[in-house]
Amino acid sequence: xxxxxxxxxxxxxxxxxxxxxxxxxxxxxxxxxxxxxxxxxxxxxxxxxxxxxxxxxxxxxxxxxxxxxxxxxxxxxxxxxxxxxxxxxxxxxxxxxxxxxxxxxxxxxxxxxxxxxxxxxxxxxxxxxxxxxxxxxxxxxxxxxxxxxxxxxxxxxxxxxxxxxxxxxxxxxxxxxxxxxxxxxxxxxxxxxxxxxxxxxxxxxxxxxxxxxxxxxxx
Numbered sequence: 001x002x003x004x005x006x007x008x009x010x011x012x013x014x015x016x017x018x019x020x021x022x023x024x025x026x027x028x029x030x031x032x033x034x035x036x037x038x039x040x041x042x043x044x045x046x047x048x049x050x051x052x053x054x055x056x057x058x059x060x061x062x063x064x065x066x067x068x069x070x071x072x073x074x075x076x077x078x079x080x081x082x083x084x085x086x087x088x089x090x091x092x093x094x095x096x097x098x099x100x101x102x103x104x105x106x107x108x109x110x111x112x113x114x115x116x117x118x119x120x121x122x123x124x125x126x127x128x129x130x131x132x133x134x135x136x137x138x139x140x141x142x143x144x145x146x147x148x149x150x151x152x153x154x155x156x157x158x159x160x161x162x163x164x165x166x167x168x169x170x171x172x173x174x175x176x177x178x179x180x181x182x183x184x185x186x187x188x189x190x191x192x193x194x195x196x197x198x199x200x201x202x203x204x205x206x207x208x209x210x211x212x213x214x215x216x217x218x219x
């Protein structure tokens with residue numbers, strides 16, 4: 001029987017690219033996709049991840065496990081702190097998509113830029129970077145660029161403006177930091193659009209996150 005990977009998403013736009021990547025890296029692995037596009041709105045409304053939000057995310061993860069997932073990958077940075085809450089309750093590995101990316105960022109530099117469009121992503125990503133730095137015995141400085149106007153453009157269907165705002169921010173941020181992380185998996189396509197004159201390393205989470213899942217599944 002083939003392995004099964006559970007995927008927990010909070011935006012519909014990421015479902016296709018993540019599944020395409022999983023199909024490329026793990027052909028023959030079945031996938032369970034669970035999408036909850038309201039939970040991030042709850043985090044924004046509450047101002048933090050509350051116990052009720054952790055329970056909601058836990059219910060999605062446990063549902064994927066009940067359906068037969070051998071490992072579960074949470075593809076949204078905004079809800080990644082819930083993974084720490086759920087891990088002891090699950091009998092299969094539960095992974096954060098941005099774990100490998102943040103590991104690499106801390107290994108690569110002391111000044112780390114974080115580019116985000118969703119305010120709910122900033123704190124989890126920054127805290128994960130600081131946690132990784134502590135584990136490695138490093139001190140880091142994090143510089144955040146939050147571009148909510150890019151998210152607003154995307155929400156009204158203007159992907160071109162969304163990308164332009166973020167690419168301009170990457171150019172500005174690149175001169176001030178050693179490495180830049182794109183805090184949301186939905187921003188990964190920007191990697192191929194970056195000006196070739198930008199020498200600062202830019203990291204995205206989808207490929208390394210899915211590779212982590214592949215390794216966890218023993219493939």
